[in-house]
Amino acid sequence: MSKLVSKFGLVTVIAIGGLVVALSAAPSQAAQKRAAHSRAYDGLWSVSIYTLYGPCAAYRYPARIVGGRVVQAVNDFSYQISGAVAASGATAVTVASGGQYAVGYGRLRGASGAGRWSAAGNLCSGTWSAIRRAAAN
Amino acid sequence: MPDARFWADSESDFSRALPPQRGPWLILSTGGADGAFGAGLLAGLSAAGKRPDYAVVTGVSTGALMAPFIFAGARYDAALQAVYTETSAADIFEVGGTGESFLDTWPLRELIAKQITPALVADIAAAHQSGRRLFIITTDLDAGRSVVWNMGAIARHGGDAALKLFRSVLLASGSVPGAFPPVFIDVEDSGKRFAEMHVDGGVGGQFFVAPPALMASTSSYQIAADALYIVVNSGLQPDFQLVDRTTPAILAQSVSTAIKADLRILLDRAYVAAKHSGIGFNVASIPASFKAPSRGAFDPDYMKALFKVGYDQGNSANPFADEPPPFPGPPASVTSVPQPGANR
Numbered sequence: 001m002s003k004l005v006s007k008f009g010l011v012t013v014i015a016i017g018g019l020v021v022a023l024s025a026a027p028s029q030a031a032q033k034r035a036a037h038s039r040a041y042d043g044l045w046s047v048s049i050y051t052l053y054g055p056c057a058a059y060r061y062p063a064r065i066v067g068g069r070v071v072q073a074v075n076d077f078s079y080q081i082s083g084a085v086a087a088s089g090a091t092a093v094t095v096a097s098g099g100q101y102a103v104g105y106g107r108l109r110g111a112s113g114a115g116r117w118s119a120a121g122n123l124c125s126g127t128w129s130a131i132r133r134a135a136a137n
Numbered sequence: 138m139p140d141a142r143f144w145a146d147s148e149s150d151f152s153r154a155l156p157p158q159r160g161p162w163l164i165l166s167t168g169g170a171d172g173a174f175g176a177g178l179l180a181g182l183s184a185a186g187k188r189p190d191y192a193v194v195t196g197v198s199t200g201a202l203m204a205p206f207i208f209a210g211a212r213y214d215a216a217l218q219a220v221y222t223e224t225s226a227a228d229i230f231e232v233g234g235t236g237e238s239f240l241d242t243w244p245l246r247e248l249i250a251k252q253i254t255p256a257l258v259a260d261i262a263a264a265h266q267s268g269r270r271l272f273i274i275t276t277d278l279d280a281g282r283s284v285v286w287n288m289g290a291i292a293r294h295g296g297d298a299a300l301k302l303f304r305s306v307l308l309a310s311g312s313v314p315g316a317f318p319p320v321f322i323d324v325e326d327s328g329k330r331f332a333e334m335h336v337d338g339g340v341g342g343q344f345f346v347a348p349p350a351l352m353a354s355t356s357s358y359q360i361a362a363d364a365l366y367i368v369v370n371s372g373l374q375p376d377f378q379l380v381d382r383t384t385p386a387i388l389a390q391s392v393s394t395a396i397k398a399d400l401r402i403l404l405d406r407a408y409v410a411a412k413h414s415g416i417g418f419n420v421a422s423i424p425a426s427f428k429a430p431s432r433g434a435f436d437p438d439y440m441k442a443l444f445k446v447g448y449d450q451g452n453s454a455n456p457f458a459d460e461p462p463p464f465p466g467p468p469a470s471v472t473s474v475p476q477p478g479a480n481r
Contacts, residue, residue, distance in 0.1 A: 048227035057433025060227035060244060074233035 038068040038087040042136035054124025145283035160192025162362040165200030167339035168370025172199030176221040177444035181451020197338040201310035226435040265289020274338030283341030309335035364417035419457035
């Protein structure tokens with residue numbers, strides 16, 4: 001019990017520090033507009049983060065895709081997630097917390113996806129993978 | 138499911154559940170990712186040829202998660218090593234509140250389902266049949282009491298219901314309240330069915346040897362073992378760090394500090410009980426020299442390093458100490474107690 005609780009503190013530390021997860025770089029407005037018309041990837045997703053460089057913790061985050069837009073899946077105000085998915089599956093997501101943010105690039109295919117991410121200032125970087133846990137209602 | 142469990146404070150039920158033959162007992166403590174130490178230690182003991190078939194294995198929290206592999210024998214060492222060196226936080230939890238906790242443990246539930254196979258459970262049933270015992274501890278939060286699950290008896294029952302219960306008990310034993318959601322276990326009493334809320338067994342103590350009344354300093358109870366081997370998946374020295382002024386950080390450091398104090402008391406009790414039982418006392422804990430950095434909960438690189446420390450200790454000439462580690466002095470960086478007046 002002990003270490004999990006003590007290490008759990010780091011979850012929040014990391015989240016508040018903004019070294020949070022990202023699926024891809026912030027998309028252009030045009031890309032977001034195009035993506036908004038794609039519903040092929042709508043549903044509840046779970047994104048696993050892996051840190052390849054830097055001291056950042058790596059965790060798993062939920063995300064919901066609605067009408068091609070990436071939004072918060074749960075009422076957790078320690079981080080904000082936003083972005084878009086194009087019809088091709090190309091994703092563009094930014095995760096922000098405490099005035100800092102992380103971005104990444106990647107692609108969804110069917111019920112899974114993968115890509116790369118980096119935190120602001122290139123303090124940390126790594127890869128991500130995603131699975132769809134539930135289709136849109 | 139008969140004989141599946143008993144209250145951890147029931148002396149008669151505990152005595153009835155014990156093996157018919159004496160033998161060495163292995164006690165596995167809480168510790169989260171630091172369970173990598175215990176997993177490595179047991180693998181090192183295997184490599185050194187110093188690992189007996191323990192007559193009793195008890196596990197709490199991360200100790201519960203490793204206990205089935207250890208109880209089933211050294212042929213599961215590779216699987217145990219993989220769990221404690223290749224698992225990351227993403228395999229344990231997902232960030233985001235559930236209404237019952239800050240995190241969701243559906244990944245851990247899936248990991249347990251993958252690792253606790255019907256074949257493993259069958260091996261545990263066979264070991265139970267031979268007279269050995271595997272006890273896992275959870276906390277029944279409604280009752281405010283610890284529960285000992287007789288996992289061999291559950292395994293011996295067989296079938297999907299037993300497999301499901303076996304896995305649920307392991308998940309419950311490691312479900313740190315607040316961080317992880319509780320696990321609801323369906324039970325039946327006097328013809329009525331209901332769901333009990335179970336959380337981490339560490340709420341009732343960081344490891345389990347016997348009911349608290351039997352372990353009391355005033356008790357004359359004789360532990361029915363040849364020797365006691367306690368694996369503490371934690372360091373026992375203070376861990377100095379400036380605590381962030383956030384609720385989770387304050388809670389985390391407070392709980393961590395309280396757990397170390399609890400471990401010290403439990404170790405002291407176990408030592409006294411072993412001495413007046415006339416049996417050997419053996420304890421292994423994470424050495425104070427281990428200082429590998431961790432990038433957060435369940436950092437695989439940290440866990441790999443800790444597994445190696447445990448393995449090397451298990452494979453050494455003296456894997457266990459024969460008395461509780463001495464109380465440490467103040468950290469080297471602090472030579473005197475700061476006095477009031479300075480701003481933080």
